[in-house]
Structures are given as structure tokens and as C-alpha cells.
Amino acid sequence: SQQGEEDPQALSIQEGENATMNCSYKTSINNLQWYRQNSGRGLVHLILIRSNEREKHSGRLRVTLDTSKKSSSLLITASRAADTASYFCATDAGAAGNKLTFGGGTRVLVKP
Amino acid sequence: DTGVSQDPRHKITKRGQNVTFRCDPISEHNRLYWYRQTLGQGPEFLTYFQNEAQLEKSRLLSDRFSAERPKGSFSTLEIQRTEQGDSAMYLCASSGLSGRALYNEQFFGPGTRLTVL
Numbered sequence: 255s256q257q258g259e260e261d262p263q264a265l266s267i268q269e270g271e272n273a274t275m276n277c278s279y280k281t282s283i284n285n286l287q288w289y290r291q292n293s294g295r296g297l298v299h300l301i302l303i304r305s306n307e308r309e310k311h312s313g314r315l316r317v318t319l320d321t322s323k324k325s326s327s328l329l330i331t332a333s334r335a336a337d338t339a340s341y342f343c344a345t346d347a348g349a350a351g352n353k354l355t356f357g358g359g360t361r362v363l364v365k366p
Numbered sequence: 367d368t369g370v371s372q373d374p375r376h377k378i379t380k381r382g383q384n385v386t387f388r389c390d391p392i393s394e395h396n397r398l399y400w401y402r403q404t405l406g407q408g409p410e411f412l413t414y415f416q417n418e419a420q421l422e423k424s425r426l427l428s429d430r431f432s433a434e435r436p437k438g439s440f441s442t443l444e445i446q447r448t449e450q451g452d453s454a455m456y457l458c459a460s461s462g463l464s465g466r467a468l469y470n471e472q473f474f475g476p477g478t479r480l481t482v483l
Contacts, residue, residue: 287471287472289474294455294479295476295477296370296457296474296475296476296477297409297457297459297474298474299471299472299473299474302471342408342409344408346470351397351399351414351416351421351422352397352461352470352472353399353411353414353422354399354401354409354411354459354472355411356401356408356409356410357408358406358407358408359406359407359408
């Protein structure tokens with residue numbers, strides 16, 4: 255079963271706009287990770303935020319984590335056509351070798 | 367390229383046949399994971415190894431599935447008597463313990479897409 259629920263399921267924006275997607279989860283976590291997946295390909299790790307962190311930046315990416323609400327958000331600023339992909343949040347609850355539990359993903363389309 | 371590799375990338379088989387997939391993790395990583403991803407969904411955990419020991423298996427892993435990592439390096443995932451419901455992308459990931467052992471990133475391979483006819 256999937257722990258995370260991502261919102262929205264799909265997002266369509268113009269190049270240059272910001273894209274925001276949210277992830278909610280159910281159990282306590284050690285960390286939360288965001289991945290990108292281009293159509294039919296493997297997952298690319300974007301950013302990891304630990305349970306004791308509230309915000310993290312990496313380039314055009316900004317991730318927030320609110321453990322009291324069991325939610326996280328990913329913001330992509332100044333989007334590019336190359337950002338078109340599916341984005342997944344994954345939680346690491348510290349069990350079973352740090353296995354990841356993924357949400358259903360947000361499909362982002364950036365129109366040029 | 368020192369990333370995670372998987373072979374084959376695509377496999378088409380007939381129902382009832384056996385298939386085997388291979389994963390080569392990043393060489394210094396001691397943990398290896400298998401996930402399955404169906405169309406439009408996020409990946410689901412199947413099993414993981416620490417070195418050569420298989421330490422957990424998901425309930426998704428029926429007795430038709432078996433995974434090995436004989437020398438703590440590459441891993442194989444075999445599906446016996448394939449069914450149409452086995453059609454999915456099978457993803458392998460690896461991770462390594464660091465000084466901050468509680469926090470680890472998993473690096474994924476490109477996946478093997480299985481189609482069972």
C-alpha cells in the first residue's frame with residue numbers, strides 16, 4: 255500500500271511559472287525524499303529532508319516538511335519544459351533497511 | 367558510468383514462462399532494494415538485501431518470486447510461471463551507509479519493463 259498521497263495528481267503550467275505539489279503521509283518518518291521520473295524511465299533523486307528539518311533548498315527546488323501535519327511540499331521555481339515529468343514523494347520510516355514508501359505521484363506538464 | 371544498472375531493459379514473455387532480471391548496484395553500496403511500479407502508480411517495495419542477506423520481503427512478493435544477491439554485489443529477481451498481473455516496471459535501487467547512517471538516499475536504476483502476454 256502507498257503511504258503518501260500527492261496533490262494534485264496532475265499539473266499543467268507555462269514555462270517560467272512555479273509548480274507546487276504536496277504530499278501527505280500517515281506514519282512518523284526519519285526522512286522524506288522527492289524523486290523525479292521521466293516517462294518510462296527510472297527515478298532520479300532530487301532532495302532529502304530529515305524529520306528535524308523544516309525547509310531545504312537545492313537549485314530551483316524548495317522542499318518544506320511539517321511533521322505535525324504529516325505533510326511536505328515541493329516547489330519548482332521558474333519551470334522549464336525539461337521539468338516535465340512525474341514527481342514522487344517517498345517516506346523513510348526507518349524500518350526494514352530504510353525502505354521507501356511512495357505516493358502516487360504528481361504528473362507535471364510544462365508547456366513551452 | 368557508476369550508477370545502478372539493470373538488465374534487460376525490456377522483457378516480453380508469454381504467460382507461464384519464467385523470467386530473470388539482473389541488477390548491478392553502485393559498487394560501494396551494501397544495501398540493494400527491489401521495487402515494482404505499475405502504470406500510473408508509485409513504486410512499491412518488494413524486498414531488500416544488506417550485503418548478501420535478504421532481510422525483508424513484502425507481502426507483494428508471492429512464492430513465485432525469488433531474489434538473490436549471492437556475493438553481496440549484483441542481485442537477480444526471478445519470477446516463475448509469470449501471470450499477466452506481473453506486467454510492471456521492476457526497479458532496483460542501492461544505498462550505502464554513511465556517517466549519518468539513519469539518513470540514506472537510494473539511487474535507482476533505469477528499470478526492467480516486463481510485459482506478460
